[in-house]
Amino acid sequence: MNILLLGYGKMGQLIGEIAESRSHHLAGKITIENRDELDQLKPENIDVAIEFSQPEAAVENFEWCFEKGIPVVSGTTGWLSEKSRIENLAIEKNGTFFYASNFSIGVNIFFKVNQFLAKLMNETQGYQASIEEIHHTAKKDAPSGTAITLAEGIIQNHHSYRKWNLSDEPSDSELSLPITSKRIDPAPGTHIIRYQSEIDDIEISHTAHSRQGFALGAVLVSEWLKDRKGVFSMDDFLSF
Numbered sequence: 001m002n003i004l005l006l007g008y009g010k011m012g013q014l015i016g017e018i019a020e021s022r023s024h025h026l027a028g029k030i031t032i033e034n035r036d037e038l039d040q041l042k043p044e045n046i047d048v049a050i051e052f053s054q055p056e057a058a059v060e061n062f063e064w065c066f067e068k069g070i071p072v073v074s075g076t077t078g079w080l081s082e083k084s085r086i087e088n089l090a091i092e093k094n095g096t097f098f099y100a101s102n103f104s105i106g107v108n109i110f111f112k113v114n115q116f117l118a119k120l121m122n123e124t125q126g127y128q129a130s131i132e133e134i135h136h137t138a139k140k141d142a143p144s145g146t147a148i149t150l151a152e153g154i155i156q157n158h159h160s161y162r163k164w165n166l167s168d169e170p171s172d173s174e175l176s177l178p179i180t181s182k183r184i185d186p187a188p189g190t191h192i193i194r195y196q197s198e199i200d201d202i203e204i205s206h207t208a209h210s211r212q213g214f215a216l217g218a219v220l221v222s223e224w225l226k227d228r229k230g231v232f233s234m235d236d237f238l239s240f
């Protein structure tokens, strides 16, 4: 496949290496500095754009891809207030859009375990839930996109929680799930779910040892997406 990398930082570079090792061709490596090179590309020669940029750049990148008819796989976090509009735009333009807050298979198994645990805890009294995420200090958004997906998994399955809040900001509701964001180098991504009571604590966690799982997942999804039209998520890609 001919792959356009929109964003060529820590993730874009690793995705490029993995894509080339799987015999794909890189049609472009776009950063904030060389964005004008987009005008020289031939969209008809690009099979997919893999977009790992920055919260403030992602939406503009998606709109450009939809205009040019290029399918997009995005892992950029921190732009979710625009998610419904972007998904509707993808459909309106007869485009292809795949977003995941986390492309690692291990994290997606962890999402399922989180949902199952929330269902069990919903039947149990006396436990307070919380989420902690730890990432490197270059991360621009907080909480992480993965922590938001985890919070949504709890909110959908536990009647005591209706929303989430950052733990260092005041919450206006007892039905809010606190998320603590820590920035410690070189953490590639750690997520911990805790249920704490007077009697005991229950804790599940996922720790990424590197960015390899995120990057490989994005390439595998791009291969899967070829010739598909519409809006997709990891639930469509994975068989569990």
Ligand SMILES: NC(=O)C1=CN([C@@H]2O[C@H](COP(=O)(O)OP(=O)(O)OC[C@H]3O[C@@H](n4cnc5c(N)ncnc54)[C@H](O)[C@@H]3O)[C@@H](O)[C@H]2O)C=CC1
Residues within 6 Å of the ligand: 006, 007, 008, 009, 010, 011, 012, 030, 031, 032, 033, 035, 052, 053, 054, 055, 057, 061, 074, 075, 076, 077, 078, 100, 101, 102, 103, 104, 214
């Ligand atoms: N969904 C997932 O599995 C994962 C998501 N991420 C997310 O991916 C994003 C990128 O992460 P990193 O590579 O660590 O960041 P980074 O800061 O190392 O790289 C960002 C890249 O985007 C480029 N960029 C900025 N504005 C741009 C624009 N307008 N057009 C094109 N490129 C532009 C920068 O020049 C740079 O090359 C973040 O939002 C992060 O949260 C990171 C890891 C895994």
Ligand SMILES: O=C(O)C1=N[C@H](C(=O)O)C[C@H](O)C1
Residues within 6 Å of the ligand: 077, 101, 102, 135, 139, 140, 143, 144, 145, 146, 147, 188, 189, 190, 214
């Ligand atoms: O910025 C990162 O590095 C990561 N971002 C994603 C997120 O916000 O959840 C995924 C992963 O945890 C790494």
